Amino acid sequence: SIGPNHRISGYYIDREAVDNNYIYAGLFNGADYRAIDPQRTLPHTGWSATYTGVLSDNFFLEGMYAEREFQFIGGGGDDPTIPGGTPVIDYLAFPFPSFNAPWWCGSCKPESRANENYFAKASWFLSGAGTHDLVFGIDSYHDLLLSENWQSSSGYNLATWTPQDYSVQGDPKLQMPSYGGYVLWTPVLEESNGNDLTTNSLFVNDTWRINDKFTVNLGLRYDANDGTDQGGAKVTDDSALSPRLSASYDVKGDGKLVIVGGYSRYVVGMAQNVADSGSSAGGSVWNAYVYGGPDVLAGTDEYPTNQDAIAAIFDWYLNVYGGPTNTDLLYYAYVPGLSPKINTGTGLSSPYGDEYTIGASYRLGTRGVIRADYVHREYGDFYATGYVPDRQVTDEVTGLITVDLGLIQNLNQGLERKYDGIQTRFDYRIGSRWTVGANYTYSKTKGNVNGETTGSGPGTSSIIAYEEYKEPEWNSPMGLLATDQTHKFNGYVSWDAISTNHNNLNISLLQTYVSGTPYSAVQTIYTTPYVGDPASLGYAGTSLGAQNYYFSDRGAFRTDSVSRTDIAINYSFFLNLFGGQLEMFLQPEVINIFNENAVTNPDSTVNATRRGMEAFNPFSETPVEGVNWEKGENWGEALVENDYQQSRTIRFSVGLRF
8 A cells, every 4th residue: 555545456376287197088998008198287377466546536547467377388298209209099989098108299388378468447436417437448458379289299190990909908009900090190380489369448438327316327448459370470450349338227216126228249359269270380280191001910929019010100101101291192181371261351350249138126125136137149240261162272381282272251141149038136134144145047049150169269150161062951050059058046045153353154055056058969961972073163172071960950959957056164264463464264165065967068979971871962851860860879978077067076275365
């Protein structure tokens, strides 16, 4: 505290999580423990400084600077030799076990995810036709990523689709007959220098209290994107305006019954995965060559170990076949930065969401409140990747392939995502020690584009990619989207068992219930036989005829609903020191007391192109379950532990606050 009107506060964190025995692909059927990386570390550092100042009775300032960095160190192999640093993945088994060596490269450049933020805001209270609470300021946010996506420490991987020998626990034997798998060439050809996705913003907001009953909130935000990818190329240079307007009406002027309504536009920043999709820096090549050499079976007199077998496979691949430059057995090729590219002609704008709300709150004396709101949201400027005939590009890095050039752009026509929900809340304090409350939402999310995934965030739609080979009715139909949850309920009770100057003891109970989320019977089918050879239509691609087909309505199936009961106990002891107060606390928690085990990620495998299913023309025929397609044998079931909701978990925290 610098005098009575100025204050500076700081924050610092330095945390290092350690993953012991990290593995990318699953261990099962006695898969090789050499695929485990003994340890990877995840350091996380950050700090911030904030200034708040009272310059006069009606003018206040706030400023902040913050930065943080998160890294992945290790988490892969460190042997650069081909026999010792080349992982093998078994595509015939599930969940695709790996052996011989860890995936990724633990000795390569660590991945860094960081951000930096400058922020300044002024608050000005003034009178004139009522009273105004005027807030305005600037905000500059830098999203930073440095990533080199080595798939292995040797630059090669092997993939098999023939049965492997798991007869010895923890020591599988590689079985690679001729034409029984792939040699995968997976190096990073261009070093990453890191990207910088910056959003510079100006904002102003006026809370205008016209009289005792009527208040209007007017706001406007301007966001300007300026970003470069990991190769240093400019990927975004656009701006957007986000208006906000809301009003509240206090029916009697006593705060008991208040009616509210409003409109707001929200604009997102440029997504990392989209911004870097056109850059080769840090990305790994993924070229799959069918193995055409002699049969190589580990565990035999000729090849006693996997190391011997892998050495023999690569002796054929490099010295007989000729290595990566020979494309005779090249089954699939991907070179980062080749395609897709960001459409420099139109540039990229930030996706947005428009929100409309109307609701009311009712005060329950001085102890509680109940509130309900209707919310409608519509989204636009989705990312989409377009592929059209006679637009091709040749790989200049390796000179191996020519592919169709996809252009990433913004798209509204043909894409839709809408949300409608009724959100309610109740809070009430009983006496001086008990508090109860609940919130409940009934909602629907519908459309034909999710727009994002849990693993990668925002992504691009393929609705305008190879349009000749699909129809929207079965390839991207309207329906319930992945984020749809009909019911969401949280109810809590909190009891302050002890509340004195030096001792606090609080016990709280939380009950949660959420509906399951939708999933569909969807699988890729091959439409090339019914449309024609890609080359005759002006395409270079050979696998573009593989298109998603929805055999069910979109969102026709749902995961299990999730119910969970949690309890937390918080005890604090306070000491008066140096004119301030030191709090020592401990808090044990039990998450999911009754160990509910709902399946939240069920198997949704559909068989449409194998196991004797009859082919069908998707442009003129309607497929029949059991004839043209069938659900997988584990449909709707959990396959691995993470497919269930969080099991009973005990956590314990202890610390100091000062």
